[in-house]
Amino acid sequence: MVSTPAYDPPAASAEAAPTAPARHTGTIVAGCLAVCLAQIGLVLPAAINGEMQRTLQTSGAELTWISDAFLVPAAVLALTFGVVGDRYGRKKLVVGAALLAAVGYLVSATSDTPAQLITGQAISGIGAAALFPASLTMITAITTTPAARARGLASWTTALSLGAFIAPLMSGGIVEHAPFQWAFGVTGVLAVITAVAAWLLATESSAPEGRSLDWPGQITIAVAMLALLYGIIQGPSDGWGSAPIVASFVTFAVFIAAFIVVENRSAAPMLRLTLFRIPAFAASAAMAVIGMLGFLGGAYDLSIRLGVIQHQGPFEAAIPVMIIQACTPFIWPLLVRLLHRIGPGPMLVTGFLAMAAGQLWLRALPIHETALLPMLGPLILNGVGFGLVVAAITAAAVNVVPQNLTGMAAATTSLVRDLGQTLGPAVVGAVALGMAAGQLTGSLADAGLTPKEHGIASAVLHEGGPLALHTADLGPLSAKLAPYTTDALAHGYNNGLFLTAAACVTAAVIAAVFVGFRRGGTAPAEAEGSAA
Incomplete structure (x- = not known):
């Protein structure tokens, strides 16, 4: 329970100001566009990992950094941007962040080295670090009734998934006909459109009392x-x-x-650690880190399986990712009802277990299976589970704190969610590549290679890792190595899926114990002392 507030809640603030219906709708639209843009950037590399690896000849670590360069600032800076939005206005922050993201996409669109692409991703990630919490808080600031809050959160969650659906469709389609850099250029144009829309449509909101840059x-x-x-x-x-x-x-x-x-x-801390005395808030933070590690780690594992191990084209690799993300928009009406009527607890447990089942099912499929039909079951389970989890985590965290602390809660939710998503590719990549490298070191000795061939293969493995050895053009030697590299990578990344499924099960247990199955849960807290 939160006690001894650091400041008294104001009698009236910009959070609670009445909003005209048109501006209310415009604010929700602007918030949804902003989070959609941020999520497009987060998912963008997934369908083109193979193309980027082949074009830039990246090592396994560099390929991981291309994704995580976007995610790291999103995780690290979320709390600070939560404060900035509360103090100076969420609308202004969304506009500025979208324009900054556009600059980052321009850097990525002109890149011809891994270092420049990583730099562009980092700049875009700083923009996303502001877009995630500011877009959410813009919406929670104007939805002060349970029904309105449920609709607002479901809309925000659906827009987030819509962005993740658009990203692989767009990037995969573009890369079929143009260099991968064009995918980043098109996203930069969308960032400019988002900035203009937020400036024209959104209502400004802020809650500066007691908030300062820490x-x-x-x-x-x-x-x-x-x-x-x-x-x-x-x-x-x-x-x-x-x-x-x-x-x-x-x-x-x-x-x-x-x-x-x-x-x-x-x-005036950027994060009140006393918020973690609220069991539902603390549990939501733990679930976000562990569960999102499981989800995005599994998605990253899938992208490597399709684009790098199986050498599928960008559009073919994009289709499974699109199926996962298409589920949330389709179940949007259900999300609204569930949030309003049964609350986040049952949604969290069901969603995490669905993702775990989907990842274990995918793990059981043969590594050479490229047909879409056998993958539909695990893809849909992951997609439905993700939709349930993201909406419910947000509700569980934001709705148990007072209205004047929703900015801090939203920023904290973004931080822990993005931290989990950042750790996903990092942990899965570390586990999978470590196992694959160990297996290859032993299997090369038994592959019947000449001393010269063994020296070449060992040098590539040492310099670039298993992914580089699998995709390197070494002439006839590549054909000799293919069964060994495929088997080693399949072993490593299948164990990565086991790890991500275990993370999802752990998150489900936390949800069952600390959030529970009580009805309700989308009504905003009314007073700081009431949060318990």
């Missing part, structure tokens, strides 16, 4: 998250016992402890 908190959480992700992503290639990797994990532990100390002592 630079010590931001610096400590940023260093902690960057150190953690660096260690996980670079561990397989640098060696888990190497000095840089050990130092990165030590740095994470030191700075996460410093963040907790700083936030407890701050008069």
Whole structure:
């Protein structure tokens, strides 16, 4: 239970100002466009991982960084942008963030090296770090009744999934006829359109009372998250016992402890740690990290299976991702009813278990299975589970805090969700590539290669990892190596799916224990002291 508020809730604020119906609708539309854009950027690399790897000749770690360069700032900066939106206005933040994302997509669209593409992704990710919490808080600020809140959250969740549906369709279709850089260029145009729409349609809202930029908190959480992700992503290639990797994990532990100390002592923290005394809020944070690790880790695993191991074309690799993300828009009316009538608990348990079942089912399919029909079952289970989970996590976190703290709650939800999504590819990549490299090291010795061939294969494996060896054009040697690299990668990434399914089951258990199956759960909290 949250006690001893740091400031008294204002009698009237921009959060509760009456809004004309047209502006109310316009704000929801603008918020949905913003989160749709942010999610397009997040999912964009999934369908073209294989094309980017072949065009730029990336290593396994570089390929992971291309996705995580977008996700890292989204996770690290979400809390700070939550404060910025509360203080200076969510509408202005959405407009500026969309324009910044457009700049990042321009950098990516002109890239011809992994480093430039990673840089562009990082700039776009900073924009997304603002778009996720600001778009959500714009909507929660004007939906103050249970029914309106349920419709608003379901609309935001549907737009998020719609973005994830559009991304592979767009990128896969473009890359069939043009270089992969064009996919980033088109997304940049969508970012400019989003900025204009938010400026024209949205109502401004803010809640500046008691909120200030917390630079010590931001610096400590940023260093902690960057150190953690660096260690996980670079561990397989640098060696888990190497000095840089050990130092990165030590740095994470030191700075996460410093963040907790700083936030407890701050008069106006970016994150009130007392919010975690609310069981549903704390459980939502844990579920978001673990569950989204499971979901996006599974999606990343699927993209590698299709685009890199099976060498499917960008559009063919995009279709399964599209099926997963198409489920949420189709079940939008159901999401509204479920949020309003039964609450988030049953949705969370069902959704996480559905994702776990889908990933285990996908794991059971032969690695050479390229037909779409055998994959429909696991794809639909993942898609329906994702829709249920994202809507319910948001509701479980935002609706148990007072209205004047929804900005902080929304930013925290974005941070932990994006942290989980960032960890997904990093953890799956680390586990899968580590296992594949270990298996290949042994199998090359028994592959009947000449000393020269063995030297070439070992050098490519050492420099670029298993993915590079699988996709390298080594002439007749590639044909000799293909069965071994395919088997090793299949072994590694199948174990990655087992890991992501276990994460989803863990999240389901947390939901069952701490959120439960009580009815209701979309009514906003009315007073700070009422949150329990």
